[in-house]
Amino acid sequence: MEALLSAENLGKEYSSRHSSGAKTSVRALDHANLTIWSGTRVAIVGASGSGKSTLAACLACLEKPSAGSIRFKNQELTALSEYELRSIRPQIQLVFQDPATVFNPNFTVLKVLEEPWILQTKIAAEERRELARELLARVGLPRNILGRGPRDLSGGQRQRLAIARALALEPKILILDEALSALDYSVQAQIANLLLDLSDRSIPPTKRPAIVLITHDLVMAARFAEEIVVMQGGHIVESGPTQKIIGSPEHEATFALLACTTGIASITENGPVV
């Protein structure tokens, strides 16, 4: 297993100028160190404003970090120009939270899926159509929705479509930024199962992406991820194997999340266990 992506001392500062002239800057990310191994499942958890989404955006090269470095397959991403990043982007894909607004409402499902191929490859139209159908099957969507628009799909279906689109160029890393939060629990379960299937050990490593789940839902994180990274105030305050983080947390932020997320330690068939 190789270290696919490693971030060192990553920092991101947003500065804004108040109307009075005072300059304020917010450290959304501060001295973050993170390593993502290929084919693994990681969850990044934290409260609102803890910096999780900023970290995701930096890792996916959607934001340029103010400090630190990101190495992807031994290439330093912060040193690359926009043109050079073009070949990197398809390998690190990001799926966002809100399935309702992320698609162009004028596109059909086919067009949504085709776009990455049109932009990045020279595949012919007929082959693209066939590939699109395969993608739909891979995410559990019916093959006959190619002609429909995103508005005709349910929230869960739209999120599957977003994942399908992200998978189109066979990314090495799939990052989901609160992508499950807005869905019903039964649909969340289905999408979680889909992600588990995508990273199943039986799939050859080239087609098996590392999956990073960004969420404030510690329950889902604990079930899904092999490793959990806890963030607070732009810092990574604790990280480690899931069992350890849930079983013997050390940082107060982890304690707080655990206490607030479960409230009840668990619900079992025989009654609440507190």
Next chain:
Amino acid sequence: MEPLLEVQNLSVCYHTPAGADVFALNGANLRIEPGEIVGVLGESGSGKSTLAASLLKMLPPTAEMEGGAVLLQGTNLLKLDRGELARIRGRHISLIYQEPAVALHPTMRVGAQIEEILRAHSDDSQDERHRKARELFDAIFTADADRIYSSYPHQLSGGQRQKIAIAQAIVCRPGLLIADEPTSSLDPMAQREIIELLKKLRRERNLAILFVTHSLEMLHGFANRVVVMYAGRIIEDCAANELLRSPQHPYTQALLKCRPRVEQAENALDDLRIPVIPGEPPDLSVRVQGCAFESRCLERMQICRERTPEFSNSANGGRVRCFKFGG
């Protein structure tokens, strides 16, 4: 004891521009006692938000209410005109929503927004309104109250905004607060704070709350009673801790299994896949003849396809709409 609110046989149908009708709510019956916290549990399309909005006739223009009554201490709210309804809203029954950012006026200071509600429902002078609003505010925001009172919504966090929405809703001391997924867009810490605030308000003001949510965890240790909704109907109705301990309806049982349990991470199994409810959510534009859950139910019987079950008493002291128990 006379109930605070009684919903009788409420049905709502949405007329879509395409021509199809969506039957969002089908003959809902519900009683809320004073000071009672009733949870409404359901997924998207279950009709829970439609139920919440229809109690105050806050439905969009495409909605049609087909019969039924909403009785607030005897008065049928559905028969009131706009002016009379405006006197009830915010004063006897209040409503808060999922997205507090959207529910607050963007260019009005939040303190002023609370005072506006008082202005609408009382003849108090401006000083009196300010005093009352500040009093409530200080009770809710123990720290930093001054700064927050004169802030604008965009300067505040999601949790703070939702607290302000709650302040707006209860400043005139209503008897019932209808909360439609108020914690769904917040992180766990803010969620906890909101639940604690609501518990406090219930204790201090005997406030009844109708809490709509898709998360049963949210209702644990909070709600007295829970009704479960599916495809526009209430299918189970019992005490909250009973529902957690032994859910009766096959849908409720399946729903509870969908939510992973934290302690399972410690017993790492080979198969991490979470149980799901098979099949697709129901198509609300079709009036089904039998039970709406039938096609996805693991315990379905022939009769489930033929007739819609009625309520029957269940083992845990509540009622359930399922042929397993008679129907």
Next chain:
Amino acid sequence: MRYLTRRFLHAVFLLAGATVVTFLFTALAPGNYFDEMRLNPQISPETLTALKARYDLDKPLGIRYLVWLKSLAHGEMGYSFAYNSPVATLLVQRARNTLLLTITATLLAWSIALPLGVWSAERSGRWADRLVTGSSAILLVIPDIALALGFLMIAVHTRWLPAGGMASVGSETLSFVARLWDLSRHMFLPVTILVFSAQPLLVRHVRSAVAETLGEGFIRAAEGHGIPRGRLLWRYALPAAANPLISLFGFSIGALLSGSLLIEVVTSWPGLGPFLLEAILARDLYVVVGGVLLSTLFLVAGNFIADVMLFWADPRIRAE
């Protein structure tokens, strides 16, 4: 504050640029004031050269601009060849006449458009709204000149109103009140035409801004709190819809000097419009530049006022 300072400097820069461009264009246009006189055999070429030299028309463009700038600093705007008097006094008097018209018309237009737009937005989709939108559309399509001539025709035929000008013959001898009445009778026609031509745009914008705001979540939430309809419209919806309307108001102010040229010409109102037209045709350089400067001043000021109002009205802009 920084934001406002920035906008102010922006405005000054705009103004300076406008003067340069105008100066350039007018000076680059072929011919000058005295060319007409060349055709007159009674005036010798030497006299012409002397006149030109006197008015600096033989100096290069750059020098002329700088000289003009210098005089501007002294509060003068150059000299009118045609009227043989300083430009400033001429312009101010004419501008006053125009402003009398346009300020009245703008105030009236907004006072009608705001309630009408709000009323129409509230009844969005129903017959009342369709009536307002429909008639606005028709008015919008009719060209201003047709409107002006139409009203003029009515005035002439019915003889209820004077058909032009600003004052009746011999009005100087009347009492103050009588003069005021005479003035308003003369103003009635041009003001009405201006209001009619401004209405459709204003009403449409007010209507669409308010209608869009009425669909927002906070209006629904306020309704759920029992806020009465009137308060909801005027205290909740309109302030939230104000941003595009404030910008529009800025344009209204900006057009105070420049928007009424056509109407003034048609109704023979002695305002800035006809005066400038005359000066352009006669190549009266400094009048033209001075007039443009004045109009641009209003345009830029209007924009700046809108910026200030936006800053004051919307806390989100203050936060940027």
